[in-house]
Amino acid sequence: xxxxxxxxxxxxxxxxxxxxxxxxxxxxxxxxxxxxxxxxxxxxxxxxxxxxxxxxxxxxxxxxxxxxxxxxxxxxxxxxxxxxxxxxxxxxxxxxxxxxxxxxxxxxxxxxxxxxxxxxxxxxxxxxxxxxxxxxxxxxxxxxxxxxxxxxxxxxxxxxxxxxxxxxxxxxxxxxxxxxxxxxxxxxxxx
Numbered sequence: 001x002x003x004x005x006x007x008x009x010x011x012x013x014x015x016x017x018x019x020x021x022x023x024x025x026x027x028x029x030x031x032x033x034x035x036x037x038x039x040x041x042x043x044x045x046x047x048x049x050x051x052x053x054x055x056x057x058x059x060x061x062x063x064x065x066x067x068x069x070x071x072x073x074x075x076x077x078x079x080x081x082x083x084x085x086x087x088x089x090x091x092x093x094x095x096x097x098x099x100x101x102x103x104x105x106x107x108x109x110x111x112x113x114x115x116x117x118x119x120x121x122x123x124x125x126x127x128x129x130x131x132x133x134x135x136x137x138x139x140x141x142x143x144x145x146x147x148x149x150x151x152x153x154x155x156x157x158x159x160x161x162x163x164x165x166x167x168x169x170x171x172x173x174x175x176x177x178x179x180x181x182x183x184x185x186x187x188x189x190x191x
Contacts, residue, residue: 066144
């Protein structure tokens with residue numbers, strides 16, 4: 001069954017929020033941020049790593065989609081209407097007669113509508129902590145395009161555990177003991 005969600009937002013409300021997100025992205029080491037747009041009752045939640053903004057909107061349901069920040073900002077900026085009426089389809093977003101692809105969409109339930117909270121310049125440590133915290137489901141990690149970043153961080157962690165275990169072997173530490181110490185730190189969320 002194909003689902004659609006309609007939402008309308010004033011360009012004068014959306015454009016300043018997108019400009020602010022682009023400023024944050026520009027200050028970050030990582031560029032080309034994926035913008036996560038969550039549609040909920042009466043507002044849009046716009047999220048990139050390090051910042052989350054809410055913009056008033058008229059909505060007819062809940063959904064989420066992701067798109068490249070710069071692309072979405074360019075589409076909105078090029079629009080001449082003061083009131084922007086969007087329709088979200090599976091993997092597509094329509095604005096007036098123009099339909100463009102979005103990276104991911106989610107309609108079924110709002111269980112995946114939580115945004116992943118990461119700092120602007122997140123590190124391998126932040127990604128591993130995100131995974132081991134248990135706060136996010138695999139579906140949320142995939143939806144937020146972290147499904148390649150998290151495994152890379154975990155691979156790096158495993159390699160580093162092996163290096164530390166090798167160095168600490170002379171002091172009687174085993175790989176399991178090193179791993180246990182690190183896992184305690186990840187689970188309690190300390191830095």
